[in-house]
Amino acid sequence: MSDSSKIGVLLVNLGTPDEPTAKGVRRFLEQFLHDHRVVDMTRWIWCPVLHGIILPIRSPKVAKAYQSVWMDEGSPLMVYSKRQADKLAQSINLPVELGMSYGNPSLQSGITKLLDQGVEKIVVLPLYPQYSGTTTAAAFDGIAKACKSISTLPAFSMIRDYHDHPMYIKALADKVRAHWEQNGRADYLLCSYHGIPKRYADNGDVYPLHCQATTDLLRQELGLDESQMGMSYQSIFGREEWLQPYTDKTLEKMPSEGIKTIDVMTPAFSVDCLETLEEIAIEAKETFIEAGGERFSYIECLNDSDAHVAMMAELVNNA
CATH class of the missing domain: 3.40.50.1400 (Rossmann fold)
Structure with missing residues (x-):
């Protein structure tokens, strides 16, 4: 596409609870663990186990774990993801939005924000270096589902993995x-x-x-x-x-x-x-x-380091 102003980037990650409470964690885990890509067990067996045992027991425990790492600005995953998106947008001078496979901001909201900015081609960068059906393919499924209500679809280019880049x-x-x-x-x-x-x-x-x-x-x-x-x-x-x-x-x-x-x-x-x-x-x-x-x-993750953002920019430019 010749007009680069019509290209946008959707950074995708797994997601995180909105708040480090049992209620917030339960809401997040419920969506995450309902995904067939994540747990492929027959639903009539899995759903009673999930709702009757796992969510009631795990949600308070996981909430306490989140409380131990929660930052002033929010969940670490969200804080660093926002910094990545801001730095990448400055680096490549293109619209960049976040979309989480589970929780907020949703994949649909990320796509909608890009379309509202006149984007006609979306480069999707799932931030999973190593491909897995449980992560990258789940993001693809989520994007397809998010596009069901869009009458004129944008062009998509999806970066599958970068494990050996x-x-x-x-x-x-x-x-x-x-x-x-x-x-x-x-x-x-x-x-x-x-x-x-x-x-x-x-x-x-x-x-x-x-x-x-x-x-x-x-x-x-x-x-x-x-x-x-x-x-x-x-x-x-x-x-x-x-x-x-x-x-x-x-x-x-x-x-x-x-x-x-x-x-x-x-x-x-x-x-x-x-x-x-x-x-x-x-x-x-x-x-x-x-x-x-x-x-x-x-040793901490690459997070929003300059080297990490430069690598993302290279991946997007090549796509």
Whole structure:
């Protein structure tokens, strides 16, 4: 499209509760866990379990976890996502809006805001570096659903993943190097990725292949070997087997194997959120220290760093 003023960008992330209360969390989890892409169980089995057991029990617990990481401006995921959108808009001089797969602002509101600005082509950038049907494809489904009420559809260009993009790998490596320079280097660098049920991968989801590729490329960029750096999966939910090794189990055994200091980063998360700030920086640290570890250091996400925004601009320009 020749007129660049008619191009806009929709940044997509998973979403977050509007408030760190049991009611706010329940509202968010209800929408999230109803998605077939996230939980593919038969509805007549899943819905009674979700509404009768999971939501009543988990919502207050998760609300307390959110309260421990909530920022003055709101949920960390939302705060950093807004900063990303503002910086990207300034960088590429195009309209940029946020759309969350679950919660607010919705995908529909993001698309509507772009259309109201005269946008005729939307570049969709889901901020999931590694593709998964549970995240990227779920965002695609949400966009299709959001467009059902639009009479004249815009053109869409969707960036599927960027797990091996040189600028993404370099941004991660530079984040690690800066952390080492400021805090010293630990015995081991662990990349913790959000897990998915193993069955999803067995059925063709390429997510674990992407996670492995990211880890291998980052290891090469940092000049480390497999005795100095590895990967694991976190955020396990339910009783079925998920991708392994699990982050918590990995951290539990490391001190007995001679790894007393560890650096942990979360390359699958484009912004810090509950799963990084509470599950890793707080809970995982406790797990490692209680198992005999001496120092646990969390390396923050790329968030709204200049290198991250430059990478987004490159992806959008290429799309």
